[in-house]
């Protein structure tokens with residue numbers, strides 16, 4: 001596909017998601033109390049969108065991933081939340 | 090359009106979903122054993138579930154003209170209880186004789202614990218001893234990258250395992266290459282929020298090549314979309330992919346992997 005064809009197919013969808021993300025960050029700002037590690041994880045990933053190299057989706061996923069290699073001794077729950085708590089001190 | 094849905098949890102879906110899938114071109118459905126959304130209290134709960142997967146659900150699918158196949162295991166979310174897991178592993182061989190069973194799955198990891206890894210190794214041993222295909226679930230969200238690496242290590246440590254007979258499911262942009270480079274098949278799951286969207290799935294296919302990849306909807310009791318595969322096939326067409334390329338991805342590839350088990354016959 002040409003760049004224009006990609007824009008024709010996906011620009012409105014990307015625009016929508018970009019504004020949703022901006023509105024989410026505004027909503028967080030207007031709310032009260034301390035934010036947990038998930039907000040820091042999103043803030044850390046945001047600059048990756050404007051990086052020059054073409055593996056941005058992979059980079060964002062890695063920024064939100066547990067990078068450790070050793071199995072944990074026991075599970076404390078079953079779920080995942082989408083960001084790795086260990087990424088922020 | 091014709092397509093195979095290689096990963097769907099139909100026990101959690103309504104009959105309208107079967108009808109919609111059939112009308113969209115589905116020609117076969119495969120259902121891996123998974124977590125019910127709650128922990129089962131004993132091996133008897135799994136016995137009943139395996140009966141449902143190998144007896145009742147194929148009959149329900151047949152009412153809509155759809156062949157139904159299944160995969161058996163105790164899923165990683167319940168594998169933390171190793172006593173229960175070993176009891177369940179003990180009843181699987183008798184169910185492997187049932188005609189719609191394609192292999193062992195979806196095994197894998199959830200929180201990347203030592204117990205989960207031990208039970209994963211025992212499932213792989215069971216599959217090797219019974220010459221079964223393997224379907225692997227990779228962990229969710231932040232746990233996926235680490236878990237996929239650990240799973241690859243465990244699979245590669247067992248010299249009896251032929252990577253061409255193993256599909257590692259739920260890959261995303263940060264895990265697809267490591268799976269394919271190691272010679273395994275990779276599955277891309279289409280979910281509204283987590284895992285991949287149709288657009289990202291096609292991006293991955295365009296970049297990795299479509300040789301050993303399949304798409305699936307993995308529809309279950311959570312937010313999921315039974316028609317995600319045909320929806321993605323339409324999206325491929327919008328991007329200019331040929332009908333033949335779409336058919337190869339949504340029909341040819343799952344057919345090629347699943348036909349390694351001679352039970353996978355669809356007319």
Ligand SMILES: [Zn+2]
Pocket residue numbers: 096098121123195226307
């Ligand atoms: Zn599943």
